[in-house]
Amino acid sequence: MPFVADPHHPQPRRRLQHTRRRRPRRPTENPRTSPLPPTPRPPGPPSPTPPTPSDLEPSDLNSDSAAAPGGDEPARTLKRPRLVWTPQLHKRFVDAVAHLGIKNAVPKTIMQLMSVDGLTRENVASHLQKYRLYLKRMQGLATSGGGAGSGPISAADAATDQLFASAPVPHHFLSRGPVAGPEPFPPYVPMPALQHHQQIAAAMQQQQYYHQRHLGHFGSPTGGRGFDQGFLNRAVPQSGMHQMLAPAPGMGLMQLSSPRAASFVDDSEPAGREGSGERKVLTLFPTGED
DNA sequence: CGATCAATAT
DNA sequence: AATATTGATC
Numbered sequence: 001m002p003f004v005a006d007p008h009h010p011q012p013r014r015r016l017q018h019t020r021r022r023r024p025r026r027p028t029e030n031p032r033t034s035p036l037p038p039t040p041r042p043p044g045p046p047s048p049t050p051p052t053p054s055d056l057e058p059s060d061l062n063s064d065s066a067a068a069p070g071g072d073e074p075a076r077t078l079k080r081p082r083l084v085w086t087p088q089l090h091k092r093f094v095d096a097v098a099h100l101g102i103k104n105a106v107p108k109t110i111m112q113l114m115s116v117d118g119l120t121r122e123n124v125a126s127h128l129q130k131y132r133l134y135l136k137r138m139q140g141l142a143t144s145g146g147g148a149g150s151g152p153i154s155a156a157d158a159a160t161d162q163l164f165a166s167a168p169v170p171h172h173f174l175s176r177g178p179v180a181g182p183e184p185f186p187p188y189v190p191m192p193a194l195q196h197h198q199q200i201a202a203a204m205q206q207q208q209y210y211h212q213r214h215l216g217h218f219g220s221p222t223g224g225r226g227f228d229q230g231f232l233n234r235a236v237p238q239s240g241m242h243q244m245l246a247p248a249p250g251m252g253l254m255q256l257s258s259p260r261a262a263s264f265v266d267d268s269e270p271a272g273r274e275g276s277g278e279r280k281v282l283t284l285f286p287t288g289e290d
Numbered sequence: 291c292g293a294t295c296a297a298t299a300t
Numbered sequence: 301a302a303t304a305t306t307g308a309t310c
């Protein structure tokens with residue numbers, strides 16, 4: 001069966017070994033005092049069955065997919081587009097990290113809690129790395145006392161700050177010392193109606209991010225590395241990408257109903273009202289509409 | 291062995 | 301600049 005399933009081998013990549021000198025990881029330090037709980041899942045029925053809601057089978061063929069490499073299974077071979085971290089996605093990420101606690105927040109766990117279809121551990125790991133740098137930067141600035149010249153913030157940082165700013169960073173994250181206890185589950189209350197101000201502000205920020213034009217998507221991570229699926233690489237209608245005030249059709253995030261996944265966050269979606277009923281899980285699949 | 295981390299590549 | 305990928309370690 002021509003079913004190729006290799007998430008890590010999208011294509012033959014050549015390893016360009018340059019003068020790679022990796023520094024030994026701090027041998028004298030053992031930051032990992034807590035190995036990782038066996039199954040740090042939140043209280044809830046473990047459903048190994050992935051979200052696979054109803055039709056998680058996009059099976060969508062893009063015309064350009066014909067250019068698949070290798071020549072075998074063009075439409076299914078994995079060539080996932082780069083993941084674009086939208087504010088929503090990032091929010092879920094931050095929430096997951098916050099609920100797990102910095103100490104237990106590792107890629108695999110975060111990914112599981114996020115329950116975003118198509119998200120891989122690698123995606124999370126990469127983002128986590130960057131997020132940590134961001135937190136570190138903030139710590140540095142905060143502890144510096146805010147004196148002038150203590151924090152050289154480059155323009156580049158400003159850009160990243162915006163993305164990260166779209167999601168509130170838990171206060172304790174910035175504090176040093178023993179923080180982030182293994183909280184079972186934060187007393188989060190679903191607030192249907194809160195300050196609209198926040199939502200509006202968030203929406204505005206989002207619009208900025210949607211200027212990127214790629215969205216995309218992948219398959220189901222279930223089972224560790226499953227994958228399969230097709231994705232749709234759709235560009236946002238750029239005809240006059242000036243006003244794109246409408247959330248619409250180009251939205252790459254869709255919510256689907258899932259067993260339990262997002263019970264901890266308020267997925268306020270400022271603009272993404274599909275108007276379809278209940279949905280709880282974020283997915284990177286295309287809405288299939290445009 | 292698999293997950294994680296930090297460095298590196300694209 | 302933002303993600304992906306790699307390589308080494310835990």
